[in-house]
Each structure stands twice: as C-alpha cells, then as structure tokens.
Amino acid sequence: MSKSVSNPMSKGEFIALIAMMFATIAFSIDAMLPALPEIGATLSPDNINRAQLIITSFVLGMGIGTFFTGPISDAFGRKPVIFGGVILYIISAAAAWAAQSLELALLARVTMGLGAAGPRVVAMAVVRDLYSGREMARVVSIAMMIFTLVPAVAPMLGSVIIAFSSWRGIFAAFAAFALIIALWMGVRLPETLERQDRRPVRPALMAAALKEMVTHPTVRLSIIAQCLCLGMLFTMITLVQPAYDVVFDRAESFPYWFFGVALVAGTGSLLNAVLVVRLGMRRMVTWALASQIGLASAMLVLESMPLDNSVAFGLFVIWQTSVFFMAGVTLGNLNAMGMEPMGHIAGMAASVMGAISTVVAAAIAAPVGLLFDGSLLPLTAGILIMAFLGFLVMLHMARVEARLPAV
Numbered sequence: 485m486s487k488s489v490s491n492p493m494s495k496g497e498f499i500a501l502i503a504m505m506f507a508t509i510a511f512s513i514d515a516m517l518p519a520l521p522e523i524g525a526t527l528s529p530d531n532i533n534r535a536q537l538i539i540t541s542f543v544l545g546m547g548i549g550t551f552f553t554g555p556i557s558d559a560f561g562r563k564p565v566i567f568g569g570v571i572l573y574i575i576s577a578a579a580a581w582a583a584q585s586l587e588l589a590l591l592a593r594v595t596m597g598l599g600a601a602g603p604r605v606v607a608m609a610v611v612r613d614l615y616s617g618r619e620m621a622r623v624v625s626i627a628m629m630i631f632t633l634v635p636a637v638a639p640m641l642g643s644v645i646i647a648f649s650s651w652r653g654i655f656a657a658f659a660a661f662a663l664i665i666a667l668w669m670g671v672r673l674p675e676t677l678e679r680q681d682r683r684p685v686r687p688a689l690m691a692a693a694l695k696e697m698v699t700h701p702t703v704r705l706s707i708i709a710q711c712l713c714l715g716m717l718f719t720m721i722t723l724v725q726p727a728y729d730v731v732f733d734r735a736e737s738f739p740y741w742f743f744g745v746a747l748v749a750g751t752g753s754l755l756n757a758v759l760v761v762r763l764g765m766r767r768m769v770t771w772a773l774a775s776q777i778g779l780a781s782a783m784l785v786l787e788s789m790p791l792d793n794s795v796a797f798g799l800f801v802i803w804q805t806s807v808f809f810m811a812g813v814t815l816g817n818l819n820a821m822g823m824e825p826m827g828h829i830a831g832m833a834a835s836v837m838g839a840i841s842t843v844v845a846a847a848i849a850a851p852v853g854l855l856f857d858g859s860l861l862p863l864t865a866g867i868l869i870m871a872f873l874g875f876l877v878m879l880h881m882a883r884v885e886a887r888l889p890a891v
Contacts (some may be wrong), residue, residue: 491614493672498614499623501673503630504665505566505607508573508600512542512658514638517725518739519651526651527586533856534586536722540850541590543718545597546604547842553605554835559685562610563675569602570666574659581655596658603665605835613676636746639739693832697822703833705881706822707840709769710815712874714845716776716867717811722853723863724804730858732797745805752812765817766885770878772813773871779806780868787860800860807867814874 491498516523516538524532549569557565573596580592608624615623645653697703724742729735760768783803786796819837826833848870855862 491674491676495623497672499627500630501665501668502607502611502623503627504661504668505603506627507630507634508662508665509546509604510634511638511641511661512596512600513539513721514635514742515642515645515654515657516542517639517721517742518643518735519646519654520725521729521735522646522651523586523589527583527589533726533854536726536853536856537586537590537850538593539722540718540846540853541593542597542600543846543849544843545594545599546601547597547839547846549598549601550605550842551835551839553601554609555685555690555832557606557609557677558683561675561677561679561682562606562613563669563673565606566603566669567666569599569606570662571599572596572602573599573662575599577655577659577662581652581659599662603662605838610673610676636743636750639742643739690832690836694836697826697833697836700825701884702881703822703825703837705877705884706818707837709874709877709881710818710822710837710841711844711848712870712877713769713773713811713814713818714841715848716807716870716874717815718845718849719852719863719866719870720804720807722849723856726856727800727860727863730856731860732793732800734797741801745801745808749805749808749812752809753816756813756816760817765821766878766881769814769817769821770875770882772810773875773878776806776810776871777868777875779803780864780871783860783864784868787864 493501520535520538521532523538524535528534553565553569576592576596576599580589580596583589583592611620611623611627641657642654645657649656697707725735725738728738728741734741756768763771780803783799786799791799819834822837823833852862852866855866
C-alpha cells in the first residue's frame with residue numbers, strides 16, 4: 485500500500501469496487517444481447533439486423549475513450565475522471581432509454597462507451613497507485629476472477645429485466661449500476677494520485693509515443709494481431725444472439741447457454757497462465773489462431789451439410805466456446821508482447837494499444853454483423869478470414885524477430 489495515501493477501505497472492499505468498475509464494460513455489452521430482437525422490432529422494423537449496431541457502437545465509443553482517459557487522469561487525478569465518465573455514462577443511458585429512433589440510440593451508446601472508458605481504464609491506474617509488484621498482481625487477479633463472472637450472468641440479468649419491464653429497462657439498470665459505483669467510490673475511496681505526482685497532458689508526447697509504437701515491428705504486428713483477435717471476439721458477440729434466435733430457434737434458452745459457454749471459455753486464461761512460461765507468448769498465440777482456422781473451416785463445411793438441428797446446434801456451441809477460449813489465450817499475450825518493448829512509456833502505450841485495437845475491432849465486427857442473412861455463413865467466414873490473417877501476422881512476426889539483434 486502506498487505510504488502517501490491513506491485508504492480506509494479493506495482490501496476485500498477495494499477489490500470488490502475495482503471488480504465492479506472492470507465489470508462496467510461487460511455488463512454494458514452482454515446484458516444487451518437478449519434485447520436485440522425487441523430493439524430491432526421497435527426502432528428498426530424495416531431492418532431488424534441493424535439492432536446489432538447497439539453492441540459495436542458502444543465498443544467504438546469505449547475504444548475512443550480508452551485513448552484519452554489514462555493521460556487525463558494522470559493530469560487531473562483519478563476520481564474526477566471516473567466521476568466524469570460515470571456522469572456521461574448515466575446521461576447517455578437515459579438518452580438511450582428515451583430514444584425513439586435507432587440512430588439516437590446508437591449515438592447514445594457511443595457516448596456511453598466514452599463514459600465507461602473512465603472507470604474501466606482508470607481503475608487499473610488506481611490499483612497501480614496503491615499497490616505494486618506481486619501484491620498489485622494479486623489484487624488485479626482476484627478482481628479479474630470476479631469480473632469473469634459478469635459476462636456469464638449479464639445476458640440472464642438482461643432477460644430478467646426485459647421480463648419485468650422492456651428493453652428500455654436495461655438502460656435504467658445501467659444507470660443504477662454506474663450510480664452505485666460513483667457513490668461507493670465517492671464515500672469510501674480517497675484520491676489516489678497526489679497533486680505533486682500529476683503530469684500535464686502533452687499532445688506532442690502522445691504523438692511521439694504513437695510514432696514509436698507503430699515503427700517498432702513487434703509492437704506494430706502485435707497490435708494488428710490484437711485487432712484481428714478482438715475482431716473475432718466482437719463478431720461472435722454481435723452475432724451470437726441472432727444465431728441462437730434465427731438459425732437455431734433457441735432465443736429463450738440463449739442466456740443459459742451463454743452462461744455455460746462463458747464459464748467454460750473462462751478457463752482459457754488459466755490454461756494460458758500454466759503453459760505460457762513453457763511455450764512462450766508468440767507460440768501460444770500462433771497455435772490458438774491455427775486451431776481456430778481449423779475449427780472455423782470445419783464449421784464452414786458442416787454448415788453446407790444437411791445436419792439435424794440439434795446436432796448443428798451442439799457443434800455451434802462447441803465452436804462458440806472455442807472462439808471465447810481463443811480470446812482468453814491470445815489477447816493477454818498479444819498485449820504483453822506489445823508492451824514489453826515499451827516499458828519507458830508503459831501508461832501511454834497501454835492507452836494507445838487498447839484504443840487502436842478496440843476501435844479497429846469494432847470497425848471490423850460491425851459490417852460483418854450487418855451481413856447476417858439468417859445463416860452462419862457471415863459469422864464463420866468472417867472469423868475464418870480474421871484467424872487466417874492473424875496467423876499470417878504471427879508467422880511474419882516470428883521471421884521479423886529472428887532478424888532482430890539479440891539484446
């Protein structure tokens with residue numbers, strides 16, 4: 485614990501608050517999945533498929549916000565940025581609740597994403613202010629373990645809210661969730677960045693950091709691969725509810741299947757933690773992408789075969805699990821690979837890497853989602869292409885690093 489900041493919270497309470505901040509993103513995305521059919525029928529009856537943009541518009545706003553919230557919190561303190569983000573998030577949730585057109589709802593979702601980037605990104609800075617070394621890693625690990633439960637239960641929570649109100653009630657729940665975070669933090673958590681430790685925002689330094697990152701071959705290639713892996717994840721999240729509903733006629737049971745898949749896929753990060761020291765980050769990512777090429781290819785072939793609906797559904801659930809599992813294996817490794825040469829600008833590098841990969845992934849997932857035609861073809865073909873491109877990027881990275889001088 486930092487000697488300069490007195491924190492009245494117990495470690496358990498602090499971890500719970502940080503986990504709740506982390507969970508803002510997952511709750512804001514996954515709780516919306518059961519609502520997509522109703523949103524489409526209400527706000528875009530002529531093209532229900534456009535309701536998927538409710539997911540990617542939020543991700544786009546979050547990605548843009550990720551670039552700015554870290555540096556701004558370094559200049560003005562952690563709590564003002566979190567409070568500002570929460571206020572924007574709540575106002576945007578209210579606007580989405582009242583929206584009478586899909587365009588207004590999408591605009592509100594973009595600004596919700598901008599607001600959510602505050603607590604999500606700055607929460608990590610708060611942990612870094614108060615803890616360091618292995619203790620910091622332990623706090624983050626416990627918080628992330630709690631966080632992993634949120635994507636699993638969020639669709640079920642969304643379904644319950646819809647059952648008692650409508651899809652608009654989910655936005656009221658988002659506002660209430662954010663308000664609890666703000667009140668809890670405001671009452672219990674002190675400002676963790678002392679005034680003498682704050683650093684002004686310098687656009688020139690941000691531009692220099694961006695230039696250094698895109699010109700370093702390993703960093704550049706890891707960002708490209710991360711864009712593709714996140715693109716696969718966001719594409720699956722965008723199209724998974726339409727797949728359950730339209731392709732397999734299992735909309736009512738979707739939240740329960742999603743819960744089981746998310747829990748099983750969550751072991752991807754645990755497996756990576758066990759194997760990465762022995763096999764290395766690049767090899768783990770390369771193998772995961774190669775496996776996804778095989779699985780997505782198999783799904784593409786099986787889709788053209790006259791399979792029983794139950795058999796086809798079982799195969800899809802297995803494949804869906806593999807995509808989520810792959811994300812657990814690849815994203816952390818790619819982030820670490822990109823950060824390793826950037827230790828001298830770690831904070832800025834983390835913001836830049838997170839912003840670029842999230843915005844590009846959303847830009848990839850949105851058009852693929854709009855291609856949905858009542859079959860799995862856009863989903864399987866899109867993920868297969870992204871996995872193949874990511875695999876080529878990793879092979880190229882191996883050749884580039886082999887030519888780099890040893891340090």
